[in-house]
Amino acid sequence: MITKEEGIILSVDDYKEYDALLKVVLKESGLFTFILKGAKKLSGKNNKLTMPFLKAEFIYEKKEYKTIASLQKGSLIENYYRKDDLLKLSGLEVIADITLKIGDDYNLYEEVKQSFEAALEYPLPLVCALYMAKVSKLLGFNPIIDGCVICSNPKVVAISNNDGGFLCERHALNKPKSPVKSLRNFRLINKADFKDLKVLKEYDYDKNDFILEAEFFFYHADFKIKSYPFFKSLLNMF
Numbered sequence: 001m002i003t004k005e006e007g008i009i010l011s012v013d014d015y016k017e018y019d020a021l022l023k024v025v026l027k028e029s030g031l032f033t034f035i036l037k038g039a040k041k042l043s044g045k046n047n048k049l050t051m052p053f054l055k056a057e058f059i060y061e062k063k064e065y066k067t068i069a070s071l072q073k074g075s076l077i078e079n080y081y082r083k084d085d086l087l088k089l090s091g092l093e094v095i096a097d098i099t100l101k102i103g104d105d106y107n108l109y110e111e112v113k114q115s116f117e118a119a120l121e122y123p124l125p126l127v128c129a130l131y132m133a134k135v136s137k138l139l140g141f142n143p144i145i146d147g148c149v150i151c152s153n154p155k156v157v158a159i160s161n162n163d164g165g166f167l168c169e170r171h172a173l174n175k176p177k178s179p180v181k182s183l184r185n186f187r188l189i190n191k192a193d194f195k196d197l198k199v200l201k202e203y204d205y206d207k208n209d210f211i212l213e214a215e216f217f218f219y220h221a222d223f224k225i226k227s228y229p230f231f232k233s234l235l236n237m238f
């Protein structure tokens, strides 16, 4: 059945001499791979879709249980790729890589689309942190943020990755304490939605807040991605 579906390109790899492989997240079908025939030929009709982070409409022949197809036609809808902005690109790559890791179990099209749109307007550490918070809820390891993990005391002083959330003074013992601002922003990001990004930006959600969220995320996720340490080192340079 010939199908027309909207999707976002997460990665592009070379394939054979003239072709490319696009890994995309499709609105209805989730993670999917397209073979882009003749992508590397200058005259190829498909050579406009050889960059990641584009939203496009894909026309292909859908077959039951198949998650790979030759792309018949693709047309660009929106370009989120910013070639001169390494920080933005590597932040988008973090979102794309997480999606590629877990996208077979959950269709993350809406979350990816909202993150990529938000990235046009908001700082990448904030957008990436919100994406991670959303994904951790889906995977069921979001932090406990209404009080101490152990005694529910609402007066908390530390974030503990291995305890799974906040700790009070009594239970934090020799764990490093976090500043009040970090605790507040950790709570907010894990309760937030995309419409709340403006408020979080006004609360000065910064790269240190992002790193707290990301370290919590990767402590609990059973996978690693190479783009995260790279993004983190870029953030620490600025």
Ligand SMILES: [Zn+2]
Residues within 6 Å of the ligand: 148, 149, 150, 151, 152, 153, 167, 168, 169, 170, 171
């Ligand atoms: Zn406690």
